[in-house]
Amino acid sequence: MAKVKVIAEIANAHSGDPGQLSALILAAAGSGADGVKFQWFNYGSIATPDFIHYQTYMDLSMDKTLWADAVTLAKGLGLEVWVDIYDEWGVELLTELEDQVDGLKLPTTVLQSKPLIQALKKFNKPLLIGVGGWYEQEMETQVNYIKNNFKGPLILMHGFQGYPTRTEDANLSRIAYFKQKYQLKVGFADHEDGGHEMAVDMPVYAYLLGADLIEKHITMNRSENGIDYYSALEPSEFKLMVDKLRSAESVQGSLEVKESERKYLEDSTLKIVSRKDLRPGELITEEKIIYKRSSVPDAFMAQQAAERFPLISRVAVPANTPITPDKVHEPKICIAVLCRLKSTRLRRKALLPIHGVPSIERCLMNCLAVPNGYQVILATSDLPDDQPLTQFTLDNRVKIVTGDPENVAERLLIAAEATNSDIVVRVTGDNPAISPEMLGFMIEQHVKSGADFTHAKESTMGTVGDVITVEALRRLLQHTDQLTHAEYLSFYFINNPTIFNVNALVLPEKWVYPDWRLTLDEANDLELFEQIYRDLDIGKGPLHFEELKTYLLNNPKVTAINRGNTVKWRDDTILVHELNEATKLNGL
Incomplete structure (x- = not known):
């Protein structure tokens, strides 16, 4: 299986403080994340003043220059930059910083916004599609619409958006289901309680069940109860999660038989051995061979008998001798x-x-x-x-x-x-x-x-x-x-x-x-x-x-x-x- 991509979700953990934002980017790089994800919006563009979180949006707002500095810092640390786009203001900022942005996300809450989809399709970048909370028929309609409008790679992002998400609501079985049904890569946006032991392990389980990308919130100090702290990991915890994911990659391996595994088999498996004395030029059939363990490294393995034999003996082969390729050839x-x-x-x-x-x-x-x-x-x-x-x-x-x-x-x-x-x-x-x-x-x-x-x-x-x-x-x-x-x-x-x-x-x-x-x-x-x-x-x-x-x-x-x-x-x-x-x- 391919290497899982790990994105540190900074979201709003910066609390509108540029210094805090820089600290989070540095922490993400130090934890081993592959990238960071920002949320770009403007309070006046994303909501009306009557919305319950309108004041919070005002407090979180940073101007485009500060975001440009944040992107420069992240890229300088070797991190990919991914962004959530919620509104027209975010699209404008993306237009200015397009060359430095590696991928986009349509959060599940704006998935139904066709104008936003139309605005984003021109950037032709990888797109994460948040699908948490949508019924399957609704999801299928939206995903098909996006498929028909986007040329870049699409990744479905499974993950319930509750803060925090109860462990029993993770529904990781949907990862494999989505992959098979939509023939797309599938990621997992984890919102497990940051203080729960599963907060570190849940992403590992998701990867082993087929997730291609892990998105996890990061915060400097969860005890301060800042914005988006519920599901966030502190830097040391985030690093532990990444380390566990890398170990899982090693364990998961690939469909290929490892060289060491094959060598053990070749050293220990049954080999083809002559049952009787064989004369030079004799036709060797399965009745003239027997299977035994042997330390001769290049002797034919037993399972090759039906595939390779009959063969002609090039030389005299005494009984009970491992048969190697140099001793035989195809009959002419x-x-x-x-x-x-x-x-x-x-x-x-x-x-x-x-x-x-x-x-x-x-x-x-x-x-x-x-x-x-x-x-x-x-x-x-x-x-x-x-x-x-x-x-x-x-x-x-x-x-x-x-x-x-x-x-x-x-x-x-x-x-x-x-x-x-x-x-x-x-x-x-x-x-x-x-x-x-x-x-x-x-x-x-x-x-x-x-x-x-x-x-x-x-x-x-x-x-x-x-x-x-x-x-x-x-x-x-x-x-x-x-x-x-x-x-x-x-x-x-x-x-x-x-x-x-x-x-x-x-x-x-x-x-x-x-x-x-x-x-x-x-x-x-x-x-x-x-x-x-x-x-x-x-x-x-x-x-x-x-x-x-x-x-x-x-x-x-x-x-x-x-x-x-x-x-x-x-x-x-x-x-x-x-x-x-x-x-x-x-x-x-």
Whole structure:
């Protein structure tokens, strides 16, 4: 909360004596007040001779020169100068001293004077609006009128004007109510009996309940029973009140968490600690961490787990080690399309056009459409026969890497290292209808699971790939067993559950059509894709599965074009048995 402004209300405590007025200004400055407030009026301008206090007004009157001296003294002491304006004489004096006056007040007793409001609005100064004693409907009418006529800041001044005000009539709850209703700052003009213990404490309570400004009468000696003595504090009492208000400011503080408070929390709260040994490059999920107290200052706090993890471990992290930002980084992901031109059943199939666009380009465009814009790499061999594939950069959106013709795992690693990736998505280039939606879903689920390898348990053939954590790929390549069937890479992960953490993902049913064959290996596969892309009139752009699904469900004859084709690694039981046996690794 902002610093409360404290105004020493001198009012008429000067009793018309310029010396007394100067003493009060000096006392206000010494007490720590931010400003003083004077009441400017002339007996002939404020009342008629029949008024009960007319003679008192005459006794209190001081000429404009004396008031000018008082203002000069106050400003010289660093005090703000605020004035109550009651009549035309006060407006005239304000006009002469305008440059030295910081703010005005419309006392509650003249709030209904529209001519006075009109006279004051030209000064464009902060305005305190006394609202004590007015019913809410009356107050609302006047406040709205003032709002429409004043451009400067407005502050409502709550405070019952009885002298003194009974403690039970303070009604401090109205402070917050006024602030909320009128969307204005609210001050408190306190008139508690100056001799009562609450005279010092009431302003403090008001501040803690939301008052932005405190106005309090000051007198040199209350026992002399001078004018306005009832609610006034003597200088020492006024200073005590100001000191208490400043202490309240410190206690009130702000909505911000203090640095010392935060430091205590960071030193004592639960930190994120490794539950197990973590390898460099391992995907760290919430299942791999635990929460403990630690003195490592920059270790992640427990509440940051859902926000920050999964992350990739930069270094080896032993079990029971606090995890700090320097030990981890955000996972970087790439999509590697593996492709060669060695096919025998459908020669150089990757280059064959589908509705005017090469098959491999169809595959690459769908990969580029995967949400989050992952880097796409075409990974082919370094043989001369495969060089035509290196031209498919798609305006430099696709990176090209070459490597061992037979070792798919090695080529995947080259692709991952070329992009500094921690996770690589393996896509085969004979899938021109690979699904951007499904790849995005599989990536998301792989990262959440913290697995080494994610594959779809059941899928629509030709629409999905595999997701591999690069650290696991390196472990596979470093294994002592030779990878004799590297072309069938997924078998090495699926058949070694004690070595690799495998996530057999169940895809949403809406994506699974196991009777459909959407891969390119034979002439009738090419016929099917040509029919699809031509009917949908897909040019050089991606084909999302939802659009493809709608088309195929409405055109079942199209899916029948290649229904009889077999898949060696799935339908050849002898080969499947051989692969399962050959891809089982000895334990590391």
